[in-house]
Amino acid sequence: MGTPLGFPASFSGPFSSDLANYHIIPKANTPQTPCGVNSASGSASCPLEMCCSKDGYCANTPEYCGTGCQSAVGPCTVRPRPDCSGASNKATASKGRSVGYYSGSNVYIRPCDVVRPRDIPNMDRYTHLYYTFANINPDSFAVELRPQDNETLVREFTALGKKKKNSTSSTTGGLQTWIAVGGGGFSATGSSTATTWSDMVSTDENRKAFITSLVDFMDEYSFQGVDLDWEYPGSAANGGLSQDTEKLVRLVKDMRSVFGDKYGVSMVIPPDKSYLVNYDLVAMEPYVDSFGFMAYDLHVASPEGGKVQAHADIREIRDTMTPLWSAGIDPAKINLGLPYYGRGFTLTNKTCSDLDCSYKGPSVPGNCAQSSGIMMLSEIQDLLDEGTAKSSTIPNVMMKKLTWSNQWVAYDDEETMKQKTAWADETCLGGVMYWSVDQDVRS
Secondary structure (H helix, E strand, O other): OOOOOOOOOOOOOOOOHHHHOOOOOOOOOOOOOEOEOOOOOOOEOOHHHOEEOOOOEEEOOHHHHOOOOOHHHOOOOOOOOOOOOHHHOOOOOOOOEEEEEEEOOHHHHOOOOOOOHHHOOOHHHOOEEEEEEEEEOOOOOOEEEOOOOOHHHHHHHHHHHHHOOOOOOOOOOOOEEEEEEEOOHHHOOOOOOOOHHHHHHOOHHHHHHHHHHHHHHHHHHOOOEEEEEOOOOOOHHHOOOOOHHHHHHHHHHHHHHHHOOOOEEEEEEOOOHHHHOOOOHHHHHHHOOEEEEOOOOOOOOOOOOEEOOOOOOHHHHHHHOHHHHHHOOOHHHEEEEEEOEEEEEEEOOOOOOOOOOEEEEEOOOOOOOOOOOEEEHHHHHHHHHHOOOEEEEEOOOOEEEEEEOOEEEEEOOHHHHHHHHHHHHHOOOOEEEEEOHHHOOOO
16 A cells, blocks of 8 residues: 555555545645745745745744745735624535535445445535545546446446435535545555646646546536545645646636536645645636635654644644635635544553643554544444543544543544534635545444
8 A cells, every 4th residue: 555645654554545545644844935035046925925934934924924024025914814703704614515525435445334325424414525536547637437446336426416406405406426536645656646637737738638538527427526636736745846836727727618617626725835835726716616625634643653633623724724815815715624534643641631742653443444543433433332432622622532541532523513614604714525424423
């Protein structure tokens, strides 16, 4: 399977490809973007309209935009978070898009808790379901099913949309089924497709081949839209090039020109600023229906140990979204990511089970996902039902922790997801997205 994403190549711990290769996990302490006097030219401005600090780094916080901010190369004013609280709260997220990702690979990999499309829990919650993932052929740039997928499963998935055309659960008049293309494993360093996204967007001819094939693919399987999951443009570590930013804009512009209103287009975007700066969000906004903000995996367990943190802490989510507001993105275009899984740690001392306590490695695998450091919400519920573990709220984080013996797992449940959705309403966001519906508690 290879090295788990976001970990050193020397790591050889047990990870299931069902969960571990969902996304490329941003590495800790990623370098900041140099600007102004600290840049190679001595005058580079910040991407996404962020402030350039006195030390020559980019962000949209008072520390960066205050005393010493280099106004010659950009703004020095913190753009506030959108505010739809109080009387102006129109519940834009809770009444807007509700996207659920479905991992077809769960059917082939898990020994238990297998979820076929017809078995997806809480189906009426969603306005859109995304099937993950389709591949891009690295030679022809044609969109293809992955080797482990089969047409029967995919058609079973898209039939969900057909069956609910008259559903009132969707703001668009019925459940839509889309295809997600790419994924973390597709762009992983060392994979045969690590540079495929960059290669595909690089020329008019290659983009046309991709789009033409994509239309045929969506028509063949009755998909109504596509979600672009490129992890990540411009990232040299993952085969990206500096030209990716501009070329990705061209891709979505070309797609919209061909699609018109017949097919939808969405795109996932990372919380890590060092990756986010390579997305020209403002330029892409007119052509994209929504951006899915991956507000999870902010912390993962290192094999070397460290300090316990919650991987979807609302305080950090709030901070990592600030570049969106400095760029001037319409918050109605943003879906807030919500995880149907927890990330966990093996504590160094089981009597110290709070944030910032030390840990010595990932938590033990669950019975079905079989992934160290990750536990599906369905597995968490099983432990609670059995009385094996206890759950408690993590103060100020909008998450809960599951503890037993020397194990510690931070996760979201119905209560904390409602809290985060309310926060999304207050921030004027247009929707939420869930990763992934096959990990939810069984109905």
